[in-house]
Amino acid sequence: MATPPSLSIAVLLFPDHQNLDAVGTMDYLNSHSQAYLANFPTVQHLVPKAPILTWYFVSDTLDPITATSGPKQLPTHTYATCPPVDCILVPGIDPFLPLSEGCTEFLKKDPKVILLTVCTGSLVIAQTGVLDGHNVASNKWALKLMVDAGKLNKAVHWVGDARWVRDGRVWSAAGVTAGIDLAAEFARSYFDLEVVEFVKVISEEVVNPDRPDPYAYVLEGVDLGAGK
Amino acid sequence: MATPPSLSIAVLLFPDHQNLDAVGTMDYLNSHSQAYLANFPTVQHLVPKAPILTWYFVSDTLDPITATSGPKQLPTHTYATCPPVDCILVPGIDPFLPLSEGCTEFLKKDPKVILLTVCTGSLVIAQTGVLDGHNVASNKWALKLMVDAGKLNKAVHWVGDARWVRDGRVWSAAGVTAGIDLAAEFARSYFDLEVVEFVKVISEEVVNPDRPDPYAYVLEGVDLGAGK
Numbered sequence: 001m002a003t004p005p006s007l008s009i010a011v012l013l014f015p016d017h018q019n020l021d022a023v024g025t026m027d028y029l030n031s032h033s034q035a036y037l038a039n040f041p042t043v044q045h046l047v048p049k050a051p052i053l054t055w056y057f058v059s060d061t062l063d064p065i066t067a068t069s070g071p072k073q074l075p076t077h078t079y080a081t082c083p084p085v086d087c088i089l090v091p092g093i094d095p096f097l098p099l100s101e102g103c104t105e106f107l108k109k110d111p112k113v114i115l116l117t118v119c120t121g122s123l124v125i126a127q128t129g130v131l132d133g134h135n136v137a138s139n140k141w142a143l144k145l146m147v148d149a150g151k152l153n154k155a156v157h158w159v160g161d162a163r164w165v166r167d168g169r170v171w172s173a174a175g176v177t178a179g180i181d182l183a184a185e186f187a188r189s190y191f192d193l194e195v196v197e198f199v200k201v202i203s204e205e206v207v208n209p210d211r212p213d214p215y216a217y218v219l220e221g222v223d224l225g226a227g228k
Numbered sequence: 229m230a231t232p233p234s235l236s237i238a239v240l241l242f243p244d245h246q247n248l249d250a251v252g253t254m255d256y257l258n259s260h261s262q263a264y265l266a267n268f269p270t271v272q273h274l275v276p277k278a279p280i281l282t283w284y285f286v287s288d289t290l291d292p293i294t295a296t297s298g299p300k301q302l303p304t305h306t307y308a309t310c311p312p313v314d315c316i317l318v319p320g321i322d323p324f325l326p327l328s329e330g331c332t333e334f335l336k337k338d339p340k341v342i343l344l345t346v347c348t349g350s351l352v353i354a355q356t357g358v359l360d361g362h363n364v365a366s367n368k369w370a371l372k373l374m375v376d377a378g379k380l381n382k383a384v385h386w387v388g389d390a391r392w393v394r395d396g397r398v399w400s401a402a403g404v405t406a407g408i409d410l411a412a413e414f415a416r417s418y419f420d421l422e423v424v425e426f427v428k429v430i431s432e433e434v435v436n437p438d439r440p441d442p443y444a445y446v447l448e449g450v451d452l453g454a455g456k
Binding site: 011013018019020022023024026027028030031036039042055057064067068069070071072073074075076094139140141142145163174175176177178180201202203204205206208214215218 | 246247248251252255258264295297299300301302322368369402408431433434
């Protein structure tokens with residue numbers, strides 16, 4: 001990746017997706033971008049060190065979609081028309097819902113793309129096999145629900161005691177608000193640390209580590225298969 | 229307020245508003261609603277205890293707006309057409325920008341409306357006088373910038389050492405991510421506590437208290453006027 005990195009990121013706009021899953025992660029990452037920092041006259045020295053982020057908003061069609069809350073949102077691309085990207089950000093929906101064929105193909109097209117999942121986003125895309133063999137976090141309450149229903153894909157190594165997990169190209173957060181902590185870790189890994197520190201201050205983010213995870217108790221005694 | 233409470237909330241969709249300011253607060257509150265919890269078959273006993281939340285998305289016109297990140301969003305009402313509401317949620321924009329006349333009138337129309345501000349939202353609406361005499365939090369980095377520029381409305385009692393503040397009808401959060409903690413405190417104050425606890429678990433929210441505020445240092449030695 002170039003320094004400063006240039007990243008294109010597709011945000012999957014599922015109907016009824018959890019709005020904060022997408023926006024917590026997306027907006028926190030975006031606050032590190034050159035385009036965002038250009039609006040702050042007193043820190044112009046940070047702009048050349050900041051990443052260039054290009055966002056695409058992708059859905060099955062270009063029809064307006066509604067998330068769990070908020071106004072209707074307009075996709076910019078369909079799964080068929082979205083250009084190749086470096087990263088895909090997957091917010092959560094009801095994990096029992098099937099993925100569309102277009103979305104499945106989009107997720108499987110490039111085996112090197114960086115996947116960022118938040119909350120049940122990982123449970124949903126686990127249907128496609130793209131997470132098989134990876135250590136992955138998810139919403140703990142939903143993980144338990146999937147185990148109870150006998151619907152969990154146990155080829156994924158589900159991690160029940162972490163707020164976020166990175167395993168190769170797969171970056172996964174636990175429930176909803178953990179997506180911001182995932183974004184903070186992603187930023188620490190890829191972006192200039194002076195930029196990262198400034199964004200933490202202006203966002204007044206209280207960064208949570210991956211462990212200890214205060215919600216690990218939800219999965220105590222639950223059989224996640226190969227997970228740990 | 230009835231039990232379970234029924235609340236109508238207008239979210240101000242300023243062009244270029246910080247997306248996470250609005251969505252952190254809005255989506256976290258919305259996860260307590262009857263409409264949201266109705267999607268969780270195993271906790272149907274919580275639905276009758278949950279609040280009924282009605283959301284309006286309000287801007288100067290009905291033209292699509294873009295926030296700091298994310299796709300275009302479609303307002304449902306203009307300031308002129310929005311029905312009376314119980315609460316107004318104000319995300320942050322550049323605090324040096326003037327508010328439109330329509331927005332100013334909307335904010336001043338009902339002196340009993342509950343105001344929720346996040347980040348620079350409080351600095352922006354302080355122009356109208358609606359916060360005068362109240363204890364109010366804001367983005368600390370931006371507060372310092374306003375002081376340095378001699379532009380701070382010192383009729384407001386700015387609070388420099390709290391992550392969020394409630395003073396009567398005014399609920400204010402400090403920078404961006406503090407809006408989720410403000411929503412959590414609002415929920416604890418108005419909603420059924422069993423519902424509040426469930427939402428905390430499914431959102432895996434690590435709730436931050438108002439004090440000690442890890443970013444209070446940003447305003448040490450800065451003259452906020454009557455604030456504390």
